[in-house]
Amino acid sequence: MTRAGRLFAVVGxxxxxxxxxxxxxxxxxxxxxIVRRVITRPASSGGExxxxxTEAEFHRRKAAGAFALDWxxxxxxxxxxxxxxxxxEIGHDVLFNGSRAALDRAVETxxxxxxxxxxxxxxxxxxxxxxxxxxxxxxxAARISRASYxxxxxLPVFDVVNDGPLEHAILRFLSALQPAKA
Numbered sequence: 001m002t003r004a005g006r007l008f009a010v011v012g013x014x015x016x017x018x019x020x021x022x023x024x025x026x027x028x029x030x031x032x033x034i035v036r037r038v039i040t041r042p043a044s045s046g047g048e049x050x051x052x053x054t055e056a057e058f059h060r061r062k063a064a065g066a067f068a069l070d071w072x073x074x075x076x077x078x079x080x081x082x083x084x085x086x087x088x089e090i091g092h093d094v095l096f097n098g099s100r101a102a103l104d105r106a107v108e109t110x111x112x113x114x115x116x117x118x119x120x121x122x123x124x125x126x127x128x129x130x131x132x133x134x135x136x137x138x139x140x141a142a143r144i145s146r147a148s149y150x151x152x153x154x155l156p157v158f159d160v161v162n163d164g165p166l167e168h169a170i171l172r173f174l175s176a177l178q179p180a181k182a
């Protein structure tokens with residue numbers, strides 16, 4: 001019988017470096033399944049590789065049970081396709097870029113979920129988000145001030161502070177993906 005794979009949710013504020021660390025994990029662990037999220041924004045908007053859909057299409061898929069988990073953040077809808085989580089059943093470790101706000105529901109759906117919480121100091125987040133050029137300084141400051149790092153107590157959390165050399169954060173992130181020692 002095949003051992004079930006593990007499920008990881010990567011959460012943290014915008015600018016903490018989640019996508020960068022996920023890309024590093026993809027290169028270091030080709031066996032790792034990285035979930036391609038469904039998001040209600042144009043696929044041409046850049047950033048991570050995702051499937052862009054309209055709100056109507058998102059709601060249609062949700063009603064059909066296509067998502068193992070979904071949430072709304074920053075005016076967009078996000079979904080984790082249920083079909084990708086099936087890969088855990090055949091032994092693959094699965095990782096998705098999630099949202100802290102969706103973790104309460106995730107506990108119900110995936111009680112064995114492990115959270116990798118990626119953070120950085122506010123000044124670092126501000127600098128990174130300003131470099132993106134998507135929001136004003138005031139919008140970014142408001143986003144940072146309302147950020148919460150809380151995770152439901154039922155979930156194990158592995159913290160990665162991404163505030164120094166990227167190589168250090170990558171090593172810490174990859175260590176979160178290692179099997180637990182027996």
